[in-house]
Amino acid sequence: MYHGTKSCLTSPTTKSSEKKVAVIGAGVSGISVLRNLTWPIGNIKPVAFERSSTFGGHWCFTNDTLPDRFGYPSSSAIYSGLRTNLPKELMTFPGFEHDSTLPTFPTQDDIFDYLRRYIDHCDLEKYMKFNTVVTNAVPKHPDDFKTKWEVTYCHVQEPMNTTTEDFDAVIVCSGNCVFPNVPPFPGLKDFKGRLLHSRNYRKAKEFRGQTVAVIGSSYSGKDVARQLSDVADKVYIAHIDQPLNTIYPNGNVIEKNYAAQSITNSSLILANREEIEIDSLILCTGYRYRFPFLSEDILSIDDEHVSPLYKHVLHLDYHSLMVITLLRNIATYPISFSMGKFARAVIDGNANLPLKIDMKKDIASEVQWRRANKLVGPRWHYMDTLNGILTKV
Numbered sequence: 364m365y366h367g368t369k370s371c372l373t374s375p376t377t378k379s380s381e382k383k384v385a386v387i388g389a390g391v392s393g394i395s396v397l398r399n400l401t402w403p404i405g406n407i408k409p410v411a412f413e414r415s416s417t418f419g420g421h422w423c424f425t426n427d428t429l430p431d432r433f434g435y436p437s438s439s440a441i442y443s444g445l446r447t448n449l450p451k452e453l454m455t456f457p458g459f460e461h462d463s464t465l466p467t468f469p470t471q472d473d474i475f476d477y478l479r480r481y482i483d484h485c486d487l488e489k490y491m492k493f494n495t496v497v498t499n500a501v502p503k504h505p506d507d508f509k510t511k512w513e514v515t516y517c518h519v520q521e522p523m524n525t526t527t528e529d530f531d532a533v534i535v536c537s538g539n540c541v542f543p544n545v546p547p548f549p550g551l552k553d554f555k556g557r558l559l560h561s562r563n564y565r566k567a568k569e570f571r572g573q574t575v576a577v578i579g580s581s582y583s584g585k586d587v588a589r590q591l592s593d594v595a596d597k598v599y600i601a602h603i604d605q606p607l608n609t610i611y612p613n614g615n616v617i618e619k620n621y622a623a624q625s626i627t628n629s630s631l632i633l634a635n636r637e638e639i640e641i642d643s644l645i646l647c648t649g650y651r652y653r654f655p656f657l658s659e660d661i662l663s664i665d666d667e668h669v670s671p672l673y674k675h676v677l678h679l680d681y682h683s684l685m686v687i688t689l690l691r692n693i694a695t696y697p698i699s700f701s702m703g704k705f706a707r708a709v710i711d712g713n714a715n716l717p718l719k720i721d722m723k724k725d726i727a728s729e730v731q732w733r734r735a736n737k738l739v740g741p742r743w744h745y746m747d748t749l750n751g752i753l754t755k756v
């Protein structure tokens with residue numbers, strides 16, 4: 364049982380022995396973690412399990428939209444022609460710049476190329492195990508906060524041929540835009556036109572000449588509507604956020620600042636009772652957290668709050684379990700890098716953590732603050748806080 368303030372996965376007897384760490388996912392978060400686990404050189408032996416055939420997660424474009432045999436959607440939700448919505452300077456790992464000739468908002472290909480160069484530069488690919496899906500991670504000693512983990516995995520084509528291996532720690536980097544959130548709109552099943560979630564949207568030209576409704580106006584909703592406006596006849600964007608204040612170039616995007624209420628076989632009905640005949644409906648309604656390889660007793664999800672995690676990273680009961688991939692609407696590159704540094708400090712036994720009771724209080728007050736602010740408000744304080752813990756090392 365954990366009673367003290369010192370986070371440490373080592374005991375005097377194992378101090379000098381090699382520590383095996385399972386990293387689940389080799390997207391941006393997994394790459395950040397691998398870099399931190401392997402540099403500065405220490406006694407950590409990481410393996411990053413990646414269910415697709417290469418690294419990069421979302422940034423490796425694929426036309427594939429079918430779920431695999433484990434129920435996972437394809438590893439990327441990125442669509443053709445996507446440009447980043449953050450300036451490239453906010454999409455860098457410390458000390459490794461983008462090509463200076465790139466535009467401020469580069470393409471998906473440019474970002475994938477950046478990741479490839481970073482991986483080569485840091486020699487990280489040798490730690491990655493591709494086409495390998497982690498199906499289960501179980502603590503070996505559930506009463507011990509430093510427990511090792513039994514990690515079960517298999518080749519994506521051979522689900523019956525599993526391997527179970529012990530690891531000193533597990534770091535979850537499996538992504539947060541994976542499992543689509545599909546609100547239960549009445550009538551959705553009756554819609555006869557093309558219906559898809561933005562996760563499966565790939566090419567605007569498939570909607571040429573159509574009237575399309577996009578539900579949701581976050582990053583994907585706005586961007587998908589803009590792309591569609593080049594080829595579609597009309598694009599409706601229905602949402603309940605702040606008015607868009609956006610001028611779309613082709614004059615065929617019509618904003619409806621009302622909730623989508625229901626769907627018929629050929630139309631969308633809004634909360635103001637307006638009925639719009641449509642050919643296709645694209646749900647840009649976000650994502651839900653899911654961790655199919657961990658039991659809900661270990662990581663629970665309540666109203667999209669994943670717990671119990673200190674600073675959204677460290678499991679309160681198991682310091683050998685960390686999650687690096689949760690935060691959305693952030694600068695993933697520097698923040699996941701800081702989280703990776705934090706994970707390294709925990710594994711090395713170098714993080715000065717508060718008492719468990721204080722970590723619990725911290726979680727409760729953060730949840731209260733975020734709910735009171737409807738999950739909006741400044742998020743940048745987070746990185747300072749996380750780095751603050753590290754500077755105490």
Ligand SMILES: Cc1cc2nc3c(=O)[nH]c(=O)nc-3n(C[C@H](O)[C@H](O)[C@H](O)COP(=O)(O)OP(=O)(O)OC[C@H]3O[C@@H](n4cnc5c(N)ncnc54)[C@H](O)[C@@H]3O)c2cc1C
Pocket residue numbers: 387388389390391392393412413414415418419420421422438440441442446447448449454495496497498536537538539540541583656687688693694695696
């Ligand atoms: C459409 C879209 C546009 C975006 N645009 C931007 C942008 O412009 N700028 C920006 O900074 N961010 C953007 N993002 C956010 C993006 O999610 C992050 O930039 C970043 O790619 C997240 O990296 P990740 O490693 O946490 O997750 P992912 O990229 O999702 O990687 C997770 C990896 O884990 C693997 N995996 C999952 N489960 C398992 C398992 N059980 N076993 C083995 N492997 C597993 C997956 O195959 C995947 O490769 C965008 C996201 C989307 C969806």
